[in-house]
Amino acid sequence: xxxxxxxxxxxxxxxxxxxxxxxxxxxxxxxxxxxxxxxxxxxxxxxxxxxxxxxxxxxxxxxxxxxxxxxxxxxxxxxxxxxxxxxxxxxxxxxxxxxxxxxxxxxxxxxxxxxxxxxxxxxxxxxxxxxxxxxxxxxxxxxxxxxxxxxxxxxxxxxxxxxxxxxxxxxxxxxxxxxxxxxxxxxxxxxxxxxxxxxxxxxxxxxxxxxxxxxxxxxxxxxxxxxxxxxxxxxxxxxxxxxxxxxxxxxxxxxxxxxxxxxxxxxxxxxxxxxxxxxxxxxxxxxxxxxxxxxxxxxxxxxxxxxxxxxxxxxxxxxxxxxxxxxxxxxxxxxxxxxxxxxxxxxxxxxxxxxxxxxxxxxxxxxxxxxxxxxxxxxxxxxxxxxxxxxxxxxxxxxxxxxxxxxxxxxxxxxxxxxxxxxxx
Amino acid sequence: xxxxxxxxxxxxxxxxxxxxxxxxxxxxxxxxxxxxxxxxxxxxxxxxxxxxxxxxxxxxxxxxxxxxxxxxxxxxxxxxxxxxxxxxxxxxxxxxxxxxxxxxxxxxxxxxxxxxxxxxxxxxxxxxxxxxxxxxxxxxxxxxxxxxxxxxxxxxxxxxxxxxxxxxxxxxxxxxxxxxxxxxxxxxxxxxxxxxxxxxxxxxxxxxxxxxxxxxxxxxxxxxxxxxxxxxxxxxxxxxxxxxxxxxxxxxxxxxxxxxxxxxxxxxxxxxxxxxxxxxxxxxxxxxxxxxxxxxxxxxxxxxxxxxxxxxxxxxxxxxxxxxxxxxxxxxxxxxxxxxxxxxxxxxxxxxxxxxxxxxxxxxxxxxxxxxxxxxxxxxxxxxxxxxxxxxxxxxxx
Numbered sequence: 001x002x003x004x005x006x007x008x009x010x011x012x013x014x015x016x017x018x019x020x021x022x023x024x025x026x027x028x029x030x031x032x033x034x035x036x037x038x039x040x041x042x043x044x045x046x047x048x049x050x051x052x053x054x055x056x057x058x059x060x061x062x063x064x065x066x067x068x069x070x071x072x073x074x075x076x077x078x079x080x081x082x083x084x085x086x087x088x089x090x091x092x093x094x095x096x097x098x099x100x101x102x103x104x105x106x107x108x109x110x111x112x113x114x115x116x117x118x119x120x121x122x123x124x125x126x127x128x129x130x131x132x133x134x135x136x137x138x139x140x141x142x143x144x145x146x147x148x149x150x151x152x153x154x155x156x157x158x159x160x161x162x163x164x165x166x167x168x169x170x171x172x173x174x175x176x177x178x179x180x181x182x183x184x185x186x187x188x189x190x191x192x193x194x195x196x197x198x199x200x201x202x203x204x205x206x207x208x209x210x211x212x213x214x215x216x217x218x219x220x221x222x223x224x225x226x227x228x229x230x231x232x233x234x235x236x237x238x239x240x241x242x243x244x245x246x247x248x249x250x251x252x253x254x255x256x257x258x259x260x261x262x263x264x265x266x267x268x269x270x271x272x273x274x275x276x277x278x279x280x281x282x283x284x285x286x287x288x289x290x291x292x293x294x295x296x297x298x299x300x301x302x303x304x305x306x307x308x309x310x311x312x313x314x315x316x317x318x319x320x321x322x323x324x325x326x327x328x329x330x331x332x333x334x335x336x337x338x339x340x341x342x343x344x345x346x347x348x349x350x351x352x353x354x355x356x357x358x359x360x361x362x363x364x365x366x367x368x369x370x371x372x373x374x375x376x377x378x379x380x381x382x383x384x385x386x387x388x389x390x391x392x393x394x395x396x397x398x399x400x401x402x403x404x405x406x407x408x409x410x411x412x413x414x415x416x417x418x419x420x421x422x423x424x425x
Numbered sequence: 426x427x428x429x430x431x432x433x434x435x436x437x438x439x440x441x442x443x444x445x446x447x448x449x450x451x452x453x454x455x456x457x458x459x460x461x462x463x464x465x466x467x468x469x470x471x472x473x474x475x476x477x478x479x480x481x482x483x484x485x486x487x488x489x490x491x492x493x494x495x496x497x498x499x500x501x502x503x504x505x506x507x508x509x510x511x512x513x514x515x516x517x518x519x520x521x522x523x524x525x526x527x528x529x530x531x532x533x534x535x536x537x538x539x540x541x542x543x544x545x546x547x548x549x550x551x552x553x554x555x556x557x558x559x560x561x562x563x564x565x566x567x568x569x570x571x572x573x574x575x576x577x578x579x580x581x582x583x584x585x586x587x588x589x590x591x592x593x594x595x596x597x598x599x600x601x602x603x604x605x606x607x608x609x610x611x612x613x614x615x616x617x618x619x620x621x622x623x624x625x626x627x628x629x630x631x632x633x634x635x636x637x638x639x640x641x642x643x644x645x646x647x648x649x650x651x652x653x654x655x656x657x658x659x660x661x662x663x664x665x666x667x668x669x670x671x672x673x674x675x676x677x678x679x680x681x682x683x684x685x686x687x688x689x690x691x692x693x694x695x696x697x698x699x700x701x702x703x704x705x706x707x708x709x710x711x712x713x714x715x716x717x718x719x720x721x722x723x724x725x726x727x728x729x730x731x732x733x734x735x736x737x738x739x740x741x742x743x744x745x746x747x748x749x750x751x752x753x754x755x756x757x758x759x760x761x762x763x764x765x766x767x768x769x770x771x772x773x774x775x776x777x778x779x780x781x782x783x784x785x786x787x788x789x790x791x792x793x794x795x796x797x798x799x800x801x802x803x804x805x806x807x808x809x810x811x812x813x814x815x816x817x818x819x820x821x822x823x
Binding site for chain 2: 134140
């Protein structure tokens with residue numbers, strides 16, 4: 001164990017975005033964290049623009065290492081950076097992130113509070129204001145929604161909460177789980193997240209570790225991304241079959257007739273699909289102009305589904321191969337029964353302590369004789385902690401809980417009681 | 426006979442209520458441990474309400490929300506607030522024009538608010554006399570600003586510019602806040618997508634027929650359930666159901682994100698109202714969230730005379746269609762056509778017909794007609810108001 005503050009290594013993979021990278025490095029120079037205690041490793045992933053010259057030219061107040069490799073994608077670049085890092089902590093940052101002054105400090109503090117966990121930082125997206133653009137609005141709301149969820153007390157982390165643009169972990173831990181999987185071109189962060197969850201590592205969200213995300217996204221890029229996600233999900237299903245049931249590709253037959261079209265086109269006649277998407281792409285522009293949100297959402301959803309299935313088809317070949325692929329995983333595990341049972345009559349705090357000690361995947365909840373409900377095990381989610389209990393009771397089990405309390409006489413039914421001095425003692 | 430307003434907490438319900446001889450019925454705001462959970466009308470017999478009837482009525486009014494609230498307190502999730510975030514602080518902005526008597530009551534109540542580090546800003550929108558300024562100066566901790574451009578939205582924009590805190594909470598000069606009002610509003614801003622929070626507004630008194638009709642006809646309250654609105658569950662053209670200017674708070678950043686309040690709209694211009702709704706609609710269109718939280722409670726003094734009421738409703742008619750005109754012209758919001766026509770035929774024409782045919786549950790015909798007249802004038806009022814505004818701007822530049 002290190003007694004003083006560990007040296008942090010900031011690993012930034014980059015590919016042909018020298019202007020963004022410059023802003024990222026400038027922001028790192030303004031950190032409140034002592035600059036002599038950190039090093040920055042920029043991995044140029046097959047850059048053909050002036051990135052490398054810029055890096056050699058730049059005069060940074062912190063130690064800067066420049067690593068070059070042929071274009072192999074962010075996973076390989078991050079692994080390469082981690083290999084050359086000397087710090088006890090690894091902080092992975094993307095090249096389009098403008099760090100707030102407290103970013104590194106917040107990561108370091110979170111690790112000091114409790115070593116051994118993964119700290120996920122906050123990436124508020126920067127959206128050009130003024131003009132209304134449904135794509136940007138949707139992306140911003142998706143990101144902010146994810147982070148808001150993670151900020152809630154008692155949030156149960158999942159493998160997909162590991163968002164690769166701004167997170168940190170011990171370098172030893174990173175080596176132990178084997179780093180990023182190089183076969184993934186996208187969602188490599190989710191895959192690492194899954195291995196960390198399986199290894200029993202805790203996730204923590206640090207809202208102060210804030211980096212402004214200057215994401216350059218347009219419709220074509222978002223479709224390309226969906227295509228990559230389709231490919232990645234096939235790999236993910238192969239690597240972690242228990243996740244198969246959670247992936248979008250697990251339901252090849254959606255409920256509506258329209259929902260069947262994208263996958264059918266992607267597998268059976270990609271040429272027709274390509275022509276159709278080109279036309280519909282123009283329709284999206286019109287819907288946006290006419291401010292027809294609902295229709296725009298549905299149409300874009302359809303196009304995304306098409307590109308997602310194209311990605312899946314690329315990896316699997318045919319629909320029959322896809323359905324046999326889905327058979328490979330333990331599609332539905334037989335319910336193995338809950339690991340432990342807690343009785344809320346012992347008190348909420350006592351129940352929370354039991355959860356904190358045992359860290360079960362699933363739990364039965366009762367109040368004396370009354371069964372309230374159970375929290376099931378979820379593939380890819382962290383084991384339960386005490387802090388999860390109250391939010392789950394309030395959100396999903398409120399009615400059952402009230403019934404149980406009433407049956408056990410904890411609630412005195414105020415309607416039946418004719419007391420003048422109020423409803424409760 | 427008038428209606429008494431009662432504010433009762435279920436945890437401290439009186440055995441019976443007496444001394445209401447002037448009233449024939451009572452409107453009860455039901456709370457549980459301070460939080461509003463429902464409201465009920467009850468008949469007053471010989472100046473009193475019996476204990477059993479009272480209990481049954483308030484419990485019925487609260488319904489399931491009573492148990493929700495009970496469980497919430499039982500589980501105490503308040504202890505589990507996010508650790509790494511701090512609540513924002515607010516500027517309370519009261520826009521006023523020549524109403525020192527009402528303003529005085531409002532300022533007294535603002536002084537009684539819990540201290541959340543708030544700044545209190547009074548924007549005096551071209552009052553004719555000096556009374557407002559003297560009144561504000563007599564309170565310490567309050568800041569006085571005079572806005573020379575006439576119009577409520579001009580005053581609101583001034584407040585957004587002058588405010589020193591991150592959140593600007595607007596309050597009408599004829600309303601008074603509940604002590605917990607500001608805290609409840611601020612609490613909702615921990616979601617970064619929430620750019621506006623609106624609250625519950627109850628009538629301060631229902632002494633005259635005009636006030637009773639206002640409360641029946643177009644109440645400010647939007648129920649006792651907290652709702653998060655976005656463009657997915659509320660079209661920008663129906664932003665009126667999210668809340669009203671009498672009780673709303675914005676992030677000051679709102680100006681950078683969707684622009685300032687449209688100064689061609691609302692009181693002090695030919696459009697008479699609608700400026701608040703229009704801002705809410707632009708926020709929804711830009712994909713932000715608006716929270717309606719009934720825990721943020723204030724009390725509004727409705728207009729006392731029938732003439733004022735008719736005038737107000739006429740103004741609402743004008744403002745609503747002026748807002749729709751703007752949404753169509755400036756924001757290209759085509760859904761306005763659907764909203765406006767369905768409102769016109771389903772609500773207004775049906776209401777007028779019911780009044781003419783003397784159907785049960787009808788509304789006074791002169792009120793319906795006043796609002797209808799406003800609707801016809803609304804779109805033109807907006808165009809006129811823009812014209813006037815550009816002329817004023819031209820004069821300023823010369």
